Amino acid sequence: MKRTISQALLIGILLGTATACAPTLGQIYKPVDVIPKDKALVYIYRTSGMGAAVYYDVKANGRVVTTLYSGTYYPYITDPGEIEFSAKTEASDSATIDAKAGQTYYLKGTVGIGFIIGHPHLTVVPAEEAEKEIVECKLLLEPKERAKP
Amino acid sequence: MYEKWFRGCTILMLFLFACAGCSTVSVTPNLSILNKVSVLIKGPIQYVGKSEYLPRTISEGSISEYGLTFRFTTTEAQERSGWDVLALFNPLTLFGFPTGDLTSTVTGRLEILKETAIIKSYTATCVQKASKGIYYGENFSRLRRKGLLAVRDNIETQMSQDREFLEKAESKTFLQ
Numbered sequence: 001m002k003r004t005i006s007q008a009l010l011i012g013i014l015l016g017t018a019t020a021c022a023p024t025l026g027q028i029y030k031p032v033d034v035i036p037k038d039k040a041l042v043y044i045y046r047t048s049g050m051g052a053a054v055y056y057d058v059k060a061n062g063r064v065v066t067t068l069y070s071g072t073y074y075p076y077i078t079d080p081g082e083i084e085f086s087a088k089t090e091a092s093d094s095a096t097i098d099a100k101a102g103q104t105y106y107l108k109g110t111v112g113i114g115f116i117i118g119h120p121h122l123t124v125v126p127a128e129e130a131e132k133e134i135v136e137c138k139l140l141l142e143p144k145e146r147a148k149p
Numbered sequence: 150m151y152e153k154w155f156r157g158c159t160i161l162m163l164f165l166f167a168c169a170g171c172s173t174v175s176v177t178p179n180l181s182i183l184n185k186v187s188v189l190i191k192g193p194i195q196y197v198g199k200s201e202y203l204p205r206t207i208s209e210g211s212i213s214e215y216g217l218t219f220r221f222t223t224t225e226a227q228e229r230s231g232w233d234v235l236a237l238f239n240p241l242t243l244f245g246f247p248t249g250d251l252t253s254t255v256t257g258r259l260e261i262l263k264e265t266a267i268i269k270s271y272t273a274t275c276v277q278k279a280s281k282g283i284y285y286g287e288n289f290s291r292l293r294r295k296g297l298l299a300v301r302d303n304i305e306t307q308m309s310q311d312r313e314f315l316e317k318a319e320s321k322t323f324l325q
Contacts (some may be wrong), residue, residue, distance in 0.1 A: 093288050095293075
């Protein structure tokens with residue numbers, strides 16, 4: 001009896017963890033219609049590929065913006081200025097964008113080889129390259145939107 | 150016998166790591182950095198960005214009667230190459246063998262305008278290449294910063310070599 005309960009508990013914990021890790025995704029890539037006045041837009045995206053099980057938080061000047069999963073994107077609307085985007089697993093990486101008002105930028109996340117867990121890689125990519133890759137990515141919803149029924 | 154073989158292999162590995170793990174910086178045009186930088190010319194500056202990346206040979210000032218203004222722009226391109234699949238099966242990866250390269254190209258351009266005409270421009274480009282392994286590596290934020298400072302220093306040297314021209318540019322008779 002005890003064994004059955006502990007097994008059920010273990011399965012429950014595992015399922016709960018799996019659900020907690022899985023992101024709630026929105027629709028496939030759709031460009032932001034209008035960039036708000038005096039703001040810049042940064043698409044943070046990650047195509048499907050190596051290290052699909054690895055995910056990491058992307059921070060902008062030290063503040064978490066989104067958690068980036070394989071095959072997802074997040075449109076980050078920000079004030080203009082120098083923004084250092086960073087990500088960390090067992091190693092960290094960063095890339096800086098000098099955002100100008102009304103402009104769109106693309107920050108690509110990937111996962112490279114690591115000792116125990118894959119390393120996050122962040123690269124600013126040109127629009128012509130990013131626009132081809134981002135079309136297959138799904139929107140990462142903001143935390144409050146994820147909670148909606 | 151085995152000792153010799155082991156020593157040979159170690160030297161070869163160290164040599165390979167040294168070659169593969171190098172980072173390179175090249176700035177064009179190839180000029181030495183100034184020890185002391187002084188303001189050579191003043192006027193209104195059109196530049197959006199951090200002031201530390203702006204050449205220190207120019208200084209913000211009100212528009213003079215000669216109408217000189219400055220426009221400073223920078224661009225950056227990042228490239229990442231990796232051989233992660235190969236690295237996954239390469240036992241040397243665990244000993245620090247590189248798993249990829251980062252290449253950052255930063256370009257800065259300073260234009261001196263007299264009213265609307267560009268009378269002089271200075272351009273500098275800094276290309277940096279750095280290797281990345283599982284225990285070490287550069288990131289694009291650091292490379293960008295180093296590149297912007299290198300470009301700034303280079304433009305300062307170019308301007309100091311052009312001192313005579315810049316003095317003339319501030320005179321009334323220039324372009325008249």
